[in-house]
Amino acid sequence: xxxxxxxxxxxxxxxxxxxxxxxxxxxxxxxxxxxxxxxxxxxxxxxxxxxxxxxxxxxxxxxxxxxxxxxxxxxxxxxxxxxxxxxxxxxxxxxxxxxxxxxxxxxxxxxxxxxxxxxxxxxxxxxxxxxxxxxxxxxxxxxxxxxxxxxxxxxxxxxxxxxxxxxxxxxxxxxxxxxxxxxxxxxxxxxxxxxxxxxxxxxxxxxxxxxxxxxxxxxxxxxxxxxxxxxxxxxxxxxxxxxxxxxxxxxxxxxxxxxxxxxxxxxxxxxxxxxxxxxxxxxxxxxxxxxxxxxxxxxxxxxxxxxxxxxxxxxxxxxxxxxxxxxxxxxxxxxxxxxxxxxxxxxxxxxxxxxxxxxxxxxxxxxxxxxxxxxxxxxxxxx
Amino acid sequence: xxxxxxxxxxxxxxxxxxxxxxxxxxxxxxxxxxxxxxxxxxxxxxxxxxxxxxxxxxxxxxxxxxxxxxxxxxxxxxxxxxxxxxxxxxxxxxxxxxxxxxxxxxxxxxxxxxxxxxxxxxxxxxxxxxxxxxxxxx
Numbered sequence: 001x002x003x004x005x006x007x008x009x010x011x012x013x014x015x016x017x018x019x020x021x022x023x024x025x026x027x028x029x030x031x032x033x034x035x036x037x038x039x040x041x042x043x044x045x046x047x048x049x050x051x052x053x054x055x056x057x058x059x060x061x062x063x064x065x066x067x068x069x070x071x072x073x074x075x076x077x078x079x080x081x082x083x084x085x086x087x088x089x090x091x092x093x094x095x096x097x098x099x100x101x102x103x104x105x106x107x108x109x110x111x112x113x114x115x116x117x118x119x120x121x122x123x124x125x126x127x128x129x130x131x132x133x134x135x136x137x138x139x140x141x142x143x144x145x146x147x148x149x150x151x152x153x154x155x156x157x158x159x160x161x162x163x164x165x166x167x168x169x170x171x172x173x174x175x176x177x178x179x180x181x182x183x184x185x186x187x188x189x190x191x192x193x194x195x196x197x198x199x200x201x202x203x204x205x206x207x208x209x210x211x212x213x214x215x216x217x218x219x220x221x222x223x224x225x226x227x228x229x230x231x232x233x234x235x236x237x238x239x240x241x242x243x244x245x246x247x248x249x250x251x252x253x254x255x256x257x258x259x260x261x262x263x264x265x266x267x268x269x270x271x272x273x274x275x276x277x278x279x280x281x282x283x284x285x286x287x288x289x290x291x292x293x294x295x296x297x298x299x300x301x302x303x304x305x306x307x308x309x310x311x312x313x314x315x316x317x318x319x320x321x322x323x324x325x326x327x328x329x330x331x332x333x334x335x336x337x338x339x340x341x342x343x344x345x346x347x348x349x350x351x352x353x354x355x356x357x358x359x360x361x362x363x364x365x366x367x368x369x370x371x372x373x374x375x376x377x378x379x380x381x382x383x
Numbered sequence: 384x385x386x387x388x389x390x391x392x393x394x395x396x397x398x399x400x401x402x403x404x405x406x407x408x409x410x411x412x413x414x415x416x417x418x419x420x421x422x423x424x425x426x427x428x429x430x431x432x433x434x435x436x437x438x439x440x441x442x443x444x445x446x447x448x449x450x451x452x453x454x455x456x457x458x459x460x461x462x463x464x465x466x467x468x469x470x471x472x473x474x475x476x477x478x479x480x481x482x483x484x485x486x487x488x489x490x491x492x493x494x495x496x497x498x499x500x501x502x503x504x505x506x507x508x509x510x511x512x513x514x515x516x517x518x519x520x521x
Contacts, residue, residue, distance in 0.1 A: 125395070127397030127398060127399070127400070127403060128397070128403075128429045128484070128485060129485060130395040130397075130464075131394060131395055131396055131397050131512075131514060132473045132485050132486055132487050133394070133459055133462055133463060133464060133467040133471060133473055133487070134463070134473055134485060135463035137461075138457045138459055138473050141457035142455045142456070142457055142473070142474075142475055143455070145455045145456060145457060145498065146455040146475075146498065149455070149497075149498035149499070191460070191461075192458075192460040192461075192470075193459075193460060194457045194458070194459045194460070194461070194473075195457050195458035195459075195460070195470075196457075197457075243429065244429060245454075245475045245483045245484060245485045246455075246475070247454070247475065247483055248455065
């Protein structure tokens with residue numbers, strides 16, 4: 001029997017639990033809720049699953065725990081962090097015939113206490129970093145400032161990115177910041193964190209859970225929901241996060257290699273992408289990615305953004321569910337939620353005013369330049 | 384506005400390792416030390432076991448002129464640690480030998496700092512460790 005190729009691997013069901021700034025429900029309960037919902041959507045039970053990929057942020061829940069929850073029958077167990085990395089790992093396992101149906105989930109709760117809490121991963125302790133008062137926004141700000149100096153990128157373009165993404169979340173009832181519209185002026189008037197980033201240029205912190213089911217094209221026919229196909233995916237890593245000086249010359253084009261590889265493998269170009277669920281930890285990171293992935297020439301993404309192109313009614317909507325800025329930004333879950341947003345968009349599952357009509361191809365990204373990690377994926381309605 | 388934007392007390396201080404000790408020992412003596420590959424002559428920072436260009440080891444420690452320019456900077460208004468009095472400047476310094484390091488730009492109104500300005504190293508005694516920081520020069 002021929003093994004499936006990448007285009008034979010489908011994501012058949014996706015689910016996000018409630019997202020909130022703080023969640024008290026234990027992570028095992030959150031994750032179980034996500035698993036039950038996604039299995040109902042796929043129309044499968046524990047006996048249909050032979051692969052697990054799972055991560056709990058505070059509890060340390062891993063695939064072994066989840067395999068036991070499902071009765072302990074033989075399963076493949078992924079080890080990559082939830083997101084493009086774990087999805088590509090699972091796709092590889094399915095392609096290699098190690099398993100046929102993977103249940104993947106992530107949850108985070110109980111990590112944030114108090115509304116002023118800073119995300120716990122944002123204060124690097126390295127000996128060549130912490131002593132200068134550096135933290136994650138400052139790392140990304142050093143990347144942004146260099147681009148501004150090289151190309152004259154205005155702060156209004158950064159504010160437009162944040163306003164566009166936060167405007168999407170404002171009309172998504174599942175977003176943490178639902179009902180909180182934000183304008184460019186709101187962004188520019190919010191308090192300064194690490195120049196050029198104001199508070200509203202930065203992602204929030206939040207908690208929640210998510211799950212997906214992946215299987216083969218053949219098995220997907222017998223399951224519920226609509227399969228979405230992985231056209232291509234690639235991991236791009238450049239070393240340890242938050243250790244070396246974040247040089248634009250080294251890290252400014254992060255993701256370019258992964259994106260070029262994905263486009264070549266899928267036989268597509270940036271012109272074929274209908275919607276972008278790009279990683280949005282800070283406003284500038286969207287401008288950077290538009291240039292790194294080939295949507296804009298170097299120095300031209302600011303103008304592209306200021307012309308309204310990344311708004312939900314623009315030519316290339318970005319972070320359509322509200323992204324890390326307004327939908328949710330939970331450490332263990334955020335990257336998987338970018339994949340889920342792409343699936344939801346292609347299946348028309350987002351609210352009508354956030355649905356990009358006729359969208360066939362979604363581009364997903366995980367992590368960014370300051371973190372020297374940038375994974376990229378293309379999802380398609382048809383393989 | 385704080386013009387000397389680098390507190391000598393209370394900030395998180397580096398704990399030198401066997402690998403990095405020559406850098407911090409040099410700073411205590413008023414010298415900015417960086418590694419250089421004896422084979423391909425590449426400057427290497429942060430400290431490493433082997434040259435990332437050609438994997439040669441051991442690397443040699445050499446003294447930098449301490450002169451450079453501001454490659455990029457950020458004015459931090461919401462410090463991650465209470466010892467830092469905002470606003471203060473964290474920057475990437477491009478040293479004239481062609482290597483880069485993170486540091487603070489001190490003694491300058493943060494509002495006047497710009498990419499490309501010339502800076503020179505000076506040394507801030509923080510007790511257990513001396514930190515190389517940078518000040519604008521004309």
